[in-house]
Amino acid sequence: MGSVTPHRAAQDACFASHASGGRDVVDTVVGLARTLRHAGVPASPDRVEAMLAALAHLRVLEPADVYWAGRLTLCSGPDDLDRYDTVFAAYFTGTRPRAARAPAVPLPRLAAYAPLDAGTGDGEEDVDAPDLAARASAEEVLRHRDVAGMSAAEREHLRRLFALLAPASPMRPARRRRPAPHGAVHPSRTVRQALRDGGEVSRLLHRRARPRPRRVVLLVDVSGSMTPYADALLRFAHAAVRARPASTEVFTIGTRLTRLTRELRQRDPDRALAASGRAIPDWSGGTRLGEVLKAFLDRWGQRGTARGAVVVVCSDGWERGGTELLGEQMARLRRLAHAVVWVNPHKGRDGYEPLTGGMQAALPSVDHFVAGHSMAAFERLTGVISGA
Incomplete structure (x- = not known):
């Protein structure tokens, strides 16, 4: 899942040329997409437009913003990531791109999960269609498989899918109003502009309150009963921190409370999880x-960390202490937070009922009770958080 990031000095030199007007951003993006197509990455025109639309909301002179804007829009799958890293680095350093490295672990062939029926048409048989459809069906099946039962190769594929996950943050209304093309009239700015124009009001200036990201707090259970899901939950937390580093906090819970926000701010997921493992004293x-x-x-x-925030508790609800204390603290959390989301990996199993004492004590104070056992469940979780 790790990727080779472009050389920082070369990026800074390239983007400094943009600041001096040396090259246009659109021409640069089009040239990058053309180079990617030569390297085998299907950077189509609609993907180029998506990257330009993303850059309109980011800092164009920041190399990391441009890197991730292209990675998330120009790449169509995990196989394109290594080639994108190589081409991106070569494009901005002027060196000749080398051949893309083969993935360290071969992706599993899961065609047996979704056998295809023979067609009934009279046309010529398409040899490539069954293989492509089988691979697409296999990836869809892998997205819905329980993380606890995956093999090592399937977990490696899951790590690549987590690298493409971009959780959206919930938004909250802001009190401070800023200049905007529409909204309420800004009297002072309108008068100052009229004075500069000789005392005549030529146009009205407006302002409006723009929504701001709401804080998201993740409490991840790393006890022994959650060991099969701890890696996936921490990778989801890393994706959330990577998407909104300033408004996301991550803690682990077990027998002790550990703050992992600083460790998970590392760009590489594997390094971030390795640092998190060294920081957690009560793992398993x-x-x-x-x-x-x-x-x-x-x-x-x-x-203030939980005040007005969306708090996500990731746990199976097994409690060795008294459930009365858990119920009291969950009620206290509910009074502080904007919304409380409880993620239980066992909820995705057929016939599951929250019968443990911990879940019975926590559920009255929970706004959303969701599953957290598969990639598809994590994707649904991102929607629950963003719409909380």
Whole structure:
């Protein structure tokens, strides 16, 4: 899942030329897409338009913003990521791109999961169509498979899918109004503009309150019962931090409370998870949800971290301590947070019912109770968070 990032000095030199007016941004993006097509990446014109639309909302002079805007729009699948990294680095350094490296772990062929029926038409048989359809069906099946039962090769494929995941943050209305083409009339700016124009009001200037990202707080259970899902949950947390680093906080809960926001801000997912593993002292330990949640609210939540935020608790609800304390702290959390989302990996299983004492104590204070056992469940979770 790791990728080769472009050389930072070469990026800075290239984008400094944009600031001096040396090359136009549109020409640069079109040239990058042309080079990617020569390297085998299907950077179609509609993908070029998507990258330009993304750059309109980002800092064009920031190399990291341009890198991720192209990676998320010009690449059509995990196989294009290595070639994109190579071409991106070569395009902005002027060196000749080398051949793309083969993936370290071969992707599994899962055609047996979705056998195709023979066609009934009289036309000539298309040899490539069954293989392409089988691979597409296999990836769709992999998205819905339980993370706990995946093989090593399937987990490697899942890591590549997590690299393409871009969770959207929920928005909140802002009190401060800023200049805008539409909205309420801004009297002071309109008068100042009229004075500069000789005292005549030539046009009305407007202002409006633009929505701001709402804080998202993830509490990930890393106890022994959550070990099969801890890696996937932390990769989802890394994707959330990568999307909104300034408005996302991540903590692990078990027997102790550990803040992982700084470790998960690393760009490479594998390095971020390795740093997180070194920082977690109670990995695969016991579960004291009530005590740890109280420690979070006393130290962080009451001071503003959870106030008005979307708090996501990722746990199976197994509680070794008293459930009364957990119920009290969940009610306290509900009063502070804008919304409380509980993610339970077991909810995705057929016939599951929240019968454990921890879940019975927590559910009255939960706004959204969702599954967290597969890639498709994580994609649905992003929609729940953004629309909370």
